Amino acid sequence: MRTERIKTDVLIIGGGTAGCFAAYVIGQKSHKKVLIAEKANIKRSGCLAAGVNALNAYITEGRVPQDYVDYAKKDAHGIVREDLLLTMSERLNHVTKVMEDLGLVILKDEKGKYVARGNRNIKINGENMKPILAKAAAEQENVTVLNHVNITDYKTEKGKITGAVGFSVNEDIFYDIDAEAVLCATGGAAGLYRPNNPGFSRHKMWYPPFNTGAGYAMGLLSGAEMTTFEMRFIALRCKDTIAPTGTIAQGVGARQVNAHGDIYETKYGLTTSQRVYGTVMENREGKGPCYLRTEGISKEQEQDLYKAYLNMAPSQTLKWMEAGKGPSEENVEIEGTEPYIVGGHTASGYWVDNNRATTIEGLYAAGDVAGGCPQKYVTGALAEGEIAAEAILEYLDRKDDRAVTENKKELSEIAAAKKSEYEAHLNAPRSLMNAEQLEEAMQKIMDQYAGGIGTDYRYSETSLAKADEKIAALLPVVDTLAASDTYELMQIYELRERLILCRAVIAHLAARKETRWHSFGENTDYPEQSEEWMKYVNSRMENGEIRILYRDLITKKSVDSNTAAKGAGER
Amino acid sequence: MSIRIQKSKCVGCGRCIEACPGNLIKKDKEGKAFIRQVRDCWGCTSCIKECSRDAIRFFLGADVGGRGASMVVSEKPDISTWTVEKPDGTQITIQVNKKDANKY
Numbered sequence: 001m002r003t004e005r006i007k008t009d010v011l012i013i014g015g016g017t018a019g020c021f022a023a024y025v026i027g028q029k030s031h032k033k034v035l036i037a038e039k040a041n042i043k044r045s046g047c048l049a050a051g052v053n054a055l056n057a058y059i060t061e062g063r064v065p066q067d068y069v070d071y072a073k074k075d076a077h078g079i080v081r082e083d084l085l086l087t088m089s090e091r092l093n094h095v096t097k098v099m100e101d102l103g104l105v106i107l108k109d110e111k112g113k114y115v116a117r118g119n120r121n122i123k124i125n126g127e128n129m130k131p132i133l134a135k136a137a138a139e140q141e142n143v144t145v146l147n148h149v150n151i152t153d154y155k156t157e158k159g160k161i162t163g164a165v166g167f168s169v170n171e172d173i174f175y176d177i178d179a180e181a182v183l184c185a186t187g188g189a190a191g192l193y194r195p196n197n198p199g200f201s202r203h204k205m206w207y208p209p210f211n212t213g214a215g216y217a218m219g220l221l222s223g224a225e226m227t228t229f230e231m232r233f234i235a236l237r238c239k240d241t242i243a244p245t246g247t248i249a250q251g252v253g254a255r256q257v258n259a260h261g262d263i264y265e266t267k268y269g270l271t272t273s274q275r276v277y278g279t280v281m282e283n284r285e286g287k288g289p290c291y292l293r294t295e296g297i298s299k300e301q302e303q304d305l306y307k308a309y310l311n312m313a314p315s316q317t318l319k320w321m322e323a324g325k326g327p328s329e330e331n332v333e334i335e336g337t338e339p340y341i342v343g344g345h346t347a348s349g350y351w352v353d354n355n356r357a358t359t360i361e362g363l364y365a366a367g368d369v370a371g372g373c374p375q376k377y378v379t380g381a382l383a384e385g386e387i388a389a390e391a392i393l394e395y396l397d398r399k400d401d402r403a404v405t406e407n408k409k410e411l412s413e414i415a416a417a418k419k420s421e422y423e424a425h426l427n428a429p430r431s432l433m434n435a436e437q438l439e440e441a442m443q444k445i446m447d448q449y450a451g452g453i454g455t456d457y458r459y460s461e462t463s464l465a466k467a468d469e470k471i472a473a474l475l476p477v478v479d480t481l482a483a484s485d486t487y488e489l490m491q492i493y494e495l496r497e498r499l500i501l502c503r504a505v506i507a508h509l510a511a512r513k514e515t516r517w518h519s520f521g522e523n524t525d526y527p528e529q530s531e532e533w534m535k536y537v538n539s540r541m542e543n544g545e546i547r548i549l550y551r552d553l554i555t556k557k558s559v560d561s562n563t564a565a566k567g568a569g570e571r
Numbered sequence: 572m573s574i575r576i577q578k579s580k581c582v583g584c585g586r587c588i589e590a591c592p593g594n595l596i597k598k599d600k601e602g603k604a605f606i607r608q609v610r611d612c613w614g615c616t617s618c619i620k621e622c623s624r625d626a627i628r629f630f631l632g633a634d635v636g637g638r639g640a641s642m643v644v645s646e647k648p649d650i651s652t653w654t655v656e657k658p659d660g661t662q663i664t665i666q667v668n669k670k671d672a673n674k675y
Binding site: 044045105124208319322 | 573589590591592611615616630640644651653655657665673674
């Protein structure tokens with residue numbers, strides 16, 4: 001492997017929504033050198049690849065940021081960081097305006113006001129939102145984009161971040177990057193559990209299958225404190241295509257009905273997890289399949305749905321065309337997905353302070369990889385990108401000792417060790433095992449023992465212990481895998497990331513001895529919600545093992561009395 | 572859920588390779604694009620939007636309701652034209668104006 005060494009002020013790992021916006025903000029506000037290291041290409045990478053239907057987090061007229069905090073808190077049954085939610089909510093409308101100025105189409109009424117969909121959403125054409133954002137980031141003079149580079153590990157020294165290492169996905173190049181500050185914006189994790197469509201369409205899933213939990217794994221490996229991995233996200237989706245249901249539910253007012261045509265959503269509650277839970281329960285009781293009741297909508301509404309899906313999930317439109325029957329003639333069948341770990345919908349991720357600083361000095365997190373702040377969606381990821389960008393600039397201003405001092409000729413010990421680890425995989429002889437097989441094994445274990453679709457999201461202390469034992473046994477096999485090129489090397493590291501994250505998820509599920517969010521987790525030993533568990537389950541990796549920590553809730557009250565403002569790292 | 576790249580139409584420009592968010596497309600020995608593993612496609616259609624030769628078509632796997640139809644999209648600055656072609660040769664075209672926001 002050839003070595004490339006790069007020095008930058010700010011390294012942004014992951015050029016998705018949060019990462020690109022942070023780069024744009026730093027470009028607008030300073031001359032600090034920014035490097036975006038992106039596994040694919042920032043033009044379409046991350047959650048916005050196909051587009052996005054609406055902006056789901058916006059403070060509509062007559063409402064205030066605290067309303068959004070209250071909504072998210074209720075939806076998460078109390079396990080949120082109200083301080084983080086508030087700082088995000090305060091910026092939602094500002095970042096929306098920035099995107100509109102960059103070229104995003106937002107629907108307006110005759111008075112020039114945004115048209116709301118429900119209480120918190122506004123209507124857009126989001127098909128090209130990512131290309132617009134990527135272009136804005138790349139055009140900044142001080143921003144360099146390194147596409148097709150996979151980062152696998154941070155470099156730290158005395159508890160401070162000093163950069164990261166990785167490799168090119170296309171060529172035999174090892175990257176050693178020195179940075180004064182690092183923003184982790186790698187997104188969440190898909191593919192831990194056996195998916196809805198495990199065969200040919202195994203990647204036809206809700207979340208990007210290319211988001212494999214790199215940021216979570218790097219955080220764990222470097223000893224950062226993490227939070228709320230047990231709050232998994234399970235989406236309620238259109239069957240097979242795993243396309244969004246909200247567009248139909250909110251767009252044409254379709255209700256959730258069972259096979260007998262009975263509306264069941266009111267029976268179980270309307271939070272995100274309760275909508276999934278109701279569907280699971282109706283199926284368990286033999287009243288499935290379940291549907292969104294669309295029969296009887298007008299042909300005009302049907303045409304609008306076709307277009308809306310083409311702008312975000314074209315497979316659903318194609319499916320209607322294939323069937324020769326649209327939603328006006330046939331109800332849309334729905335199902336819950338496999339569990340994902342994603343801080344933009346639930347609250348899993350880095351334990352951060354209001355600046356989105358992690359517990360490692362110089363390391364910040366934004367978007368799906370940052371914890372405590374659910375329901376952030378696209379605009380929340382932009383808001384966190386901006387908060388982190390501003391905080392990083394302040395940090396660089398006050399940082400006195402430069403981590404990157406002189407240009408040493410030799411690779412640091414960490415970098416050299418990592419390079420030989422990559423080379424060992426590239427030079428290893430082919431064995432009977434490969435990354436694809438191990439991924440299947442991991443997904444089967446997680447499905448059966450750690451609450452996947454196969455058990456209706458149920459698990460017990462005993463089954464989780466089994467899951468951990470089996471997942472732990474796969475990890476050493478990863479070290480022996482051979483890669484014929486750096487693309488295969490990336491697959492090995494994606495597998496490693498997922499396995500490390502699986503261990504953390506299992507430990508968190510076992511630690512929360514209650515069932516707080518139906519379907520997101522059904523703890524059969526403790527099937528009820530309990531007041532005692534109104535606290536955060538956090539963790540840190542120590543000597544290769546997950547150590548669980550508990551933290552008191554940070555509420556509006558405690559924020560006012562100022563325990564959180566100091567920052568997570570200081571407590 | 573995947574894509575098929577028609578070799579005869581591919582001119583080897585490499586734009587789909589650059590855009591795929593999964594790094595799934597590469598060039599063969601003749602310089603034409605191919606997908607490494609059809610099962611790894613997310614179905615985001617990024618590559619199809621990049622291709623100016625309509626060489627990439629999108630289809631549903633049989634396990635998610637596919638019965639042989641495929642779809643292609645042609646991009647103009649303001650208009651995306653999506654065309655579905657069924658196995659019997661019938662075509663359905665839907666145009667989406669990029670300046671129009673989704674109604675839902």
